[in-house]
Every structure is written in C-alpha cells, then in structure tokens.
Amino acid sequence: MVRSKRENQARLAFWLLIPAGVAVFGVIVYPILRTLLISFFEVTSALATDTPFVGFNNYLEVLSNSTFWASMGRTLYFTLISTSLELCLGLLLAGLLNAKLRARWLFRAIVVIPWAIPTIVSAAMWKGVFNAQYGPLNAMLSQLGIIDQYQAWLGDPTTALNMVILADVWKSTPLVAFFLLAGLTAIPNELYEAAKLDRASWPRIFRSIVLPMLIPSISIVLVLRTVEAFKVFDIIYVMTRGGPVNGTQTIAYYAYTTAFSDQNFGVGSALSYVIVIVILALSAIYLRLLRRSEMSLL
Amino acid sequence: MIIKNARTNRLTVGIGLLSLGALLLSGCSLTGASTSNESKEGDGTGAINALFMKQAGYSEDNVNAMIADFESKNPDITVEPTFVAYEALHDKIVTSAPAGTYDVVHLDVIWPADFASKGLITDVTDRFPATWTDEMLGGALTSAEYQGKYYGAPWGPSTKLFYFNKEMVAAVGATEADLTTWDGALAVATKIKAAGLAEYPFSWSWSQAEALICDYAQLLGAFGGAFTDADGKLVVNDAAGVEALTWMKKTIDDGLTDPASITFLEDDVSKSLSAGKTAMALNWESTFRDSNDASISTVVGKVGVLPTPAGPTGEHPGVNGSMALSIGAQSTNQAAAWKFIEYMTSQSVQEQYVTSSMTNWKSSYTKTDLAASNPEVFAAAGVAYDTMILRPTVANYNSVSQILQVEIQNALLGKKTPQQAMDDAVEAANATIG
Structure with a gap:
C-alpha cells in the first residue's frame, strides 16, 4: 500500500518534470551536443549536405590561428579589467547602500537601473555618449577644458576596448554591489561592536571582519562575472562590431563572425568549445583559490 | 555508489540516444538540410x-x-x-x-x-x-x-554619389567644375578648412564594415585599379590599390578628413552632412532625399550631387x-x-x-x-x-572583405604603411580564396 503510494508519487513527479526536461533538453542539452558534433566536421554552409568528418582539425585550425590568440588576449584583458573594476566599485557601492541613510530604498532602486536596462539599449546609449561629433562625453570634457577638440573615443583600438570596458562596468557594477550588499547585511552587528570595544580601526575591521565574512559573496560574484565577461558579445556587437582593426574583437565575437558571417560552422563550433574549456578552467582556478577560506560557500 | 553510477550511465546513454534521434528527425544531415527533391512551389497563395x-x-x-x-x-x-x-x-x-x-x-x-x-x-x-x-x-x-x-x-x-554643401563650396569661390576630380575636391576642401567653414571638410564611412570597402572601391576605380586579376586573385597591393589608400591616409594627415570617419557608417556620414558639419562626402542615392528632409536636415536645398570625382587616370567608376x-x-x-x-x-x-x-x-x-x-x-x-566597379565575386567574400577592412584601417590609423597593409591583405585574402 505504502509502496504503491510512493510509486504513484514518483510517476506524478515524473510527468510534472517532463515539460521542464523537454525545455532543458531542447534549448540547452541538444544544442550543446549538436555543436560538439559539428565541431568535428567541415560545415561551410547553413544548409550544407556534404559535411566531411575532419576529426580534431577544426580545433587545430583554431589553435594555430593568430587571430584566435589575439582575440583571446583581448578577452582576457577585458575580463580581468572589467571584473576587477566591478568588484572594487561594487564593494564601495555596497558599503554606501548599506549605510543607514534616509531614503535608502530610493538609492537602492536607482542603483539597480543600469543592470535593469537591456544590454543592447545601454550599449546603444554608450555608443551615443562616446560619439565623436555630438557625444555628451566630448561636450563635458571640452567644457571642463580637459580636451581641446572632440575625440573619436571608439576610433582607436586600445581606447575603444577601454571604452567598451567602461560601458560594461557601468552596466554590471550594480549586480556586484547587490551581491555584496546581501553579504554585508548578513554580518552580525555584534562583531562590529566587539571590534570597536577592542579599539580596532576601520581598516582593521574591514580587513579582519568585513572581507572574510564577504568571501562567500565575493566568490560567487567573481565566478559569475568572470564567466559573463569572458562571453561578452552584445555590447561589442552594438558599440564597435569588433573594430577598429579588430581591436575590440573578443573571442565570442570572433566565434560569431567565423560561424555566421564566414559560414565556417565547424571551426565556429570548435571555437565555442575552446571558450567553454577556458571558462571551466578559470572557474576551477577561482574555486580552488577561494575554497581555501573556511567561510567560502563553494 | 553502484546504483548512482548505473543511473549516470543510463542518463548519458539516454541523452546520447535522444540527440541521435533528434539528428535523425532533423533530416539525416548534420545541418538539418534536406536532400529530397520535393516541390516547394506551394499553390501561389x-x-x-x-x-x-x-x-x-x-x-x-x-x-x-x-x-x-x-x-x-x-x-x-x-x-x-x-x-x-x-x-x-x-x-x-x-x-x-x-x-x-x-x-x-x-x-x-x-x-x-x-x-x-x-x-x-x-x-x-x-x-x-x-x-x-x-x-x-x-x-x-x-x-x-x-x-x-x-x-x-x-x-x-x-552606387555612391558625391554630395557637397553648395554654400560652403560657393563661399570659397569654387564651382561644380572644380569637383569633377579628386584633386579638385581636395583643393576645395583645403580652402573650406582654411576659411573655417568646416573643421573637417570630408566625412567617410570608414568604420570596420562593408561601407569602408565601398568607399575604397570607388577610390580604387578612380586610381585605375581593380580588386582582382583575371584569375580572380586579389591584387590591391599593386600601384593603383596602394595609391588609393595612400590618398585616403593623406586626407586624414592633412586634417581634411574627419578622424571620426574611422567609426562612421553611411548613416553617420549622412547625419554629418545634414547637420552642416561636413562639406563633401560619398553616399548612396537616398542621401539626397534625406538631406532635403527638413525634419532631419539643417541644409535643405543646400546640398548638391555629382558623379564620383575622377582620379589621375580620368576614370570615375561608382561602386556597384x-x-x-x-x-x-x-x-x-x-x-x-x-x-x-x-x-x-x-x-x-x-x-x-x-x-x-x-x-x-x-x-x-x-x-x-x-x-x-x-x-x-x-x-x-x-x-x-x-x-561601375565590382567588389570581388568570390564565394567567401565576407572573409575577404573582413581582411581588407582590417588592413585598410591599419593603414588609416598609421599602424602599417599602405603598401605593407595591402601586401598583408592580399596574402591573407588569397589564402582564403584558395
């Protein structure tokens, strides 16, 4: 009797899970497996019927291509700088949002706006801000006497990459701040009070209480943002389309142009898997480093 | 542990079989393309x-x-x-x-x-x-x-036509006849800049995009060049191809071309012309309509249009x-x-x-x-x-175009000499063309 009830429950659970299972299989598992399959074939058209098996040749082609390594270098730079800036600014912002201010709810609501705006919209906005002829950034710097004449901020490869990073930091810092704010609010007041009784200075409190207690939040947000930054695509697509002179072509954008513009789907798929491997490696390194802390959740 | 392993194995096999099934269902080809010859005519409704x-x-x-x-x-x-x-x-x-x-x-x-x-x-x-x-x-x-x-x-x-601000051109005592050659247009641009009518008389769509190839094509034609030879190989590293690029770079160095052109598409050029900031530009036919639309233009009735100016060879083909x-x-x-x-x-x-x-x-x-x-x-x-000048008619045109875009920009930004940039472009593109 009991067993039959359990079996019924299991059957019900199975049928209830089927829609989610189909969705996950359809939009995640199947494309992932199919991309893996395609990466071992030469596929030069979206409707190719003649697709010879080439083994690991697509992977070898990717790894021997100088454009790939240049894109990888640029992506690592983008990831490192944007994630570091977001973490530092996010920590500052979280501290401000945690302060007992009047209308704190209003500040918190305002800060979340950049994150709430779709990337495609904020990228278009930043493209306008950096415009060489009518951009507000040029107007502001020129009126403050910092620059003599309007600059083409997206006209030089290095400057353009840094400007794209700036746009990404503006967009993602609120997310980091809210993750850290959640961590900050979880720190018991008693710890601060005890530290004060021990006459600990603020830098000491930050180093010995706040930072260790924030490690779980930092570890989560670091992995999340690193992965996101490494996959950056939409902001590049809207702001620079990889130019000038490929100066903002990140690895995900390179994979996109290889697969869809050049219709080299085999190599594009191999590139996608190389990206996955790099992200997994980066995440593993982070987790290993952060797991050393006893407070880490990971 | 054994039970868990067995479950994992079953799951892996299941996913594999499902993927295989999906692949079969999608038409037996890797891309899902059907090889059948069934009619796709429909009934016309x-x-x-x-x-x-x-x-x-x-x-x-x-x-x-x-x-x-x-x-x-x-x-x-x-x-x-x-x-x-x-x-x-x-x-x-x-x-x-x-x-x-x-x-x-x-x-x-x-x-x-x-x-x-x-x-x-x-x-x-x-x-x-x-x-x-x-x-x-x-x-x-x-x-x-x-x-x-x-x-x-x-x-x-x-094709791309040559648009100019009639007021600015007239203000420096020039006429349409002065704009029939690129040398003439350069001389007029120099006068417009000297008179302070426009900081940068020329704007171009030299962003890393197909727009850049269209502008380059028109100048390449004016200098008597072509993209490919009879065998379909890229030859823009010849004298004409390099001269055209050198000319483009010189207009930046002389302060006649807006340096922001390196970020512009045709739409940005059109806006700059309509805002009265640009004196001369190449753009598609509909630019004339837009520059005379009072809702988006401050130069209504003040923009003239001519065929693209001629180069030293006297040729002036428009890009197709x-x-x-x-x-x-x-x-x-x-x-x-x-x-x-x-x-x-x-x-x-x-x-x-x-x-x-x-x-x-x-x-x-x-x-x-x-x-x-x-x-x-x-x-x-x-x-x-x-x-009209045709861009290369090759199956993997997009790859060739992207190589050219990057190398032309390398020369425009002074990162390579025009000759070096075009040599590199030809080497990489011809390897792609095969």
Whole structure:
C-alpha cells in the first residue's frame, strides 16, 4: 500500500518534470551536443549536405590561428579589467547602500537601473555618449577644458576596448554591489561592536571582519562575472562590431563572425568549445583559490 | 555508489540516444538540410515572410506601402515584412536559412556567389523572363547572377554619389567644375578648412564594415585599379590599390578628413552632412532625399550631387551596390514569393519610388517626366551607372572583405604603411580564396 503510494508519487513527479526536461533538453542539452558534433566536421554552409568528418582539425585550425590568440588576449584583458573594476566599485557601492541613510530604498532602486536596462539599449546609449561629433562625453570634457577638440573615443583600438570596458562596468557594477550588499547585511552587528570595544580601526575591521565574512559573496560574484565577461558579445556587437582593426574583437565575437558571417560552422563550433574549456578552467582556478577560506560557500 | 553510477550511465546513454534521434528527425544531415527533391512551389497563395534592409534606398514606409498595394491586388497572399540594419542582413539570412523563416530575402550584389554556392537561395533562371536581360541595366543584373544563372530579381541599381554643401563650396569661390576630380575636391576642401567653414571638410564611412570597402572601391576605380586579376586573385597591393589608400591616409594627415570617419557608417556620414558639419562626402542615392528632409536636415536645398570625382587616370567608376530580391532555399511557398518579387521589382513600382532608389529598367531613364521628379540624382546616377566597379565575386567574400577592412584601417590609423597593409591583405585574402 505504502509502496504503491510512493510509486504513484514518483510517476506524478515524473510527468510534472517532463515539460521542464523537454525545455532543458531542447534549448540547452541538444544544442550543446549538436555543436560538439559539428565541431568535428567541415560545415561551410547553413544548409550544407556534404559535411566531411575532419576529426580534431577544426580545433587545430583554431589553435594555430593568430587571430584566435589575439582575440583571446583581448578577452582576457577585458575580463580581468572589467571584473576587477566591478568588484572594487561594487564593494564601495555596497558599503554606501548599506549605510543607514534616509531614503535608502530610493538609492537602492536607482542603483539597480543600469543592470535593469537591456544590454543592447545601454550599449546603444554608450555608443551615443562616446560619439565623436555630438557625444555628451566630448561636450563635458571640452567644457571642463580637459580636451581641446572632440575625440573619436571608439576610433582607436586600445581606447575603444577601454571604452567598451567602461560601458560594461557601468552596466554590471550594480549586480556586484547587490551581491555584496546581501553579504554585508548578513554580518552580525555584534562583531562590529566587539571590534570597536577592542579599539580596532576601520581598516582593521574591514580587513579582519568585513572581507572574510564577504568571501562567500565575493566568490560567487567573481565566478559569475568572470564567466559573463569572458562571453561578452552584445555590447561589442552594438558599440564597435569588433573594430577598429579588430581591436575590440573578443573571442565570442570572433566565434560569431567565423560561424555566421564566414559560414565556417565547424571551426565556429570548435571555437565555442575552446571558450567553454577556458571558462571551466578559470572557474576551477577561482574555486580552488577561494575554497581555501573556511567561510567560502563553494 | 553502484546504483548512482548505473543511473549516470543510463542518463548519458539516454541523452546520447535522444540527440541521435533528434539528428535523425532533423533530416539525416548534420545541418538539418534536406536532400529530397520535393516541390516547394506551394499553390501561389497564403502568407509569406520577407526580410528587408532598413537603411539606404527604399525606406520602411516605402516598403510597407508597396506591400499594402500588393496585398490589395493579390488578396490571396499576405506579406509579413521584417526589417534589419544592413550590417545584420547577411547573418540574418544565414541564421534563418535552415528554418526557412523567410520566403523572400533582400540581397546585396556581393552575396550571390556566397549564398548560391552554399544553397541558401533558389535558382530562378526558369522564372526569369528572357526579355529582362535586355530591359534591365547590366550593373543591376549582376546583383542576382552567379555562374550564368539567376538567383533573384534586381531591385534597383545603386552606387555612391558625391554630395557637397553648395554654400560652403560657393563661399570659397569654387564651382561644380572644380569637383569633377579628386584633386579638385581636395583643393576645395583645403580652402573650406582654411576659411573655417568646416573643421573637417570630408566625412567617410570608414568604420570596420562593408561601407569602408565601398568607399575604397570607388577610390580604387578612380586610381585605375581593380580588386582582382583575371584569375580572380586579389591584387590591391599593386600601384593603383596602394595609391588609393595612400590618398585616403593623406586626407586624414592633412586634417581634411574627419578622424571620426574611422567609426562612421553611411548613416553617420549622412547625419554629418545634414547637420552642416561636413562639406563633401560619398553616399548612396537616398542621401539626397534625406538631406532635403527638413525634419532631419539643417541644409535643405543646400546640398548638391555629382558623379564620383575622377582620379589621375580620368576614370570615375561608382561602386556597384545594386540590390536584389531572392527566394529563400527552404521556402515552401515559392510561387507566391515569386509573384511578390515580380511586383516589387516591376518597372511601375520602382518608378513610383524613384526618390528613394533608382530603377533598374533602362527605359525609365528616357522618361523625361520621371527624371524631372528627381533631376539631380538622375543626372549624377546616369553617368555613374555607365561604369561601375565590382567588389570581388568570390564565394567567401565576407572573409575577404573582413581582411581588407582590417588592413585598410591599419593603414588609416598609421599602424602599417599602405603598401605593407595591402601586401598583408592580399596574402591573407588569397589564402582564403584558395
């Protein structure tokens, strides 16, 4: 009797899970497996019927291509700088949002706006801000006497990459701040009070209480943002389309142009898997480093 | 532990079998493309989806008005249009091809080789009336032709014309005659800059995009060069190709070209001209319409248009930027799609919207009343269409174009000499062409 009830429950659970299972299989598992399959074939058209098996040749082609390594270098730079800036600014912002201010709810609501705006919209906005002829950034710097004449901020490869990073930091810092704010609010007041009784200075409190207690939040947000930054695509697509002179072509954008513009789907798929491997490696390194802390959740 | 392993194995096998099943269901080919020869003709009625470019040429309003008229004349067919920026059009056609989302697609002159050789668009040679080859302009026909077959119907010839601010040119005592050569245009630009009428007299669409290749093509032609030799190999590292690029770079160094051009597409150039910041620019035919639209322009009635200036050889070919409408290879309603294409590309419809895009019908150019509706552009385009320069007609044009874009920008930004940039471009592109 009991067993039959359990079996019924299991059957019900199975049928209830089927829609989610189909969705996950359809939009995640199947494309992932199919991309893996395609990466071992030469596929030069979206409707190719003649697709010879080439083994690991697509992977070898990717790894021997100088454009790939240049894109990888640029992506690592983008990831490192944007994630570091977001973490530092996010920590500052979280501290401000945690302060007992009047209308704190209003500040918190305002800060979340950049994150709430779709990337495609904020990228278009930043493209306008950096415009060489009518951009507000040029107007502001020129009126403050910092620059003599309007600059083409997206006209030089290095400057353009840094400007794209700036746009990404503006967009993602609120997310980091809210993750850290959640961590900050979880720190018991008693710890601060005890530290004060021990006459600990603020830098000491930050180093010995706040930072260790924030490690779980930092570890989560670091992995999340690193992965996101490494996959950056939409902001590049809207702001620079990889130019000038490929100066903002990140690895995900390179994979996109290889697969869809050049219709080299085999190599594009191999590139996608190389990206996955790099992200997994980066995440593993982070987790290993952060797991050393006893407070880490990971 | 053993139970867990067994479950994991079952799960892996299950996922593998499901993937295999899905692959089989998708038509037995890796891409899902069917090899069967079943008819995709349809019954000539029903709904069709059409993909258009939203940029130069026919505006979104123009196309919607054409569709409304077509539907009123063909009540059995409904057309659902989608508009995307030119920069997104190629990739949208590629990504939508396997699903057969679009029955009709808007095609640029540089894509027939790419799409036809890869089976993304339908061969319509049998539907293409033999008379059209005589009745249409040769340059426009190339927008739908590949290896002697037609893969669509031309939908307007197009080239970049030379626009100038008449007030600024007159203010330095120059006339249209001074703008018939690039040397003359440079001299006028120098005077305009010296007079303080424009900080940078020239604006160009030199962003890392196809727009850059169009501008370069026009200058390459003016310097007597061509993209490829008789064997189809890229030869832009020859004297003409390098001279054209050196000339472009010099206009930046001399402060005559807006350095922001390296971030501009045609739309940005058009805006700069309409804002009165640019004295001279190359752009498509519809720029004249936009510069005379008081809602977006401060220079209404002050912009003149001429054929592209001539280079040292006396040649002044316009870049061939003709467009076409094609049937998507996976469309299952091809009869209705062709009916729609026939209507959209018909002489009467093209003549009705001649201020947006010129017509590809030869006899349109002998109609004086039609020329009177857009006289400046008719006069300039008539000369420009006589000689046009083609970009390389190779199957992997996109890769070649991207290589060229990067190397031309390398020279413009002073990272390489023009000769080195073009040598590198030729080496990389020819390896791609094979």
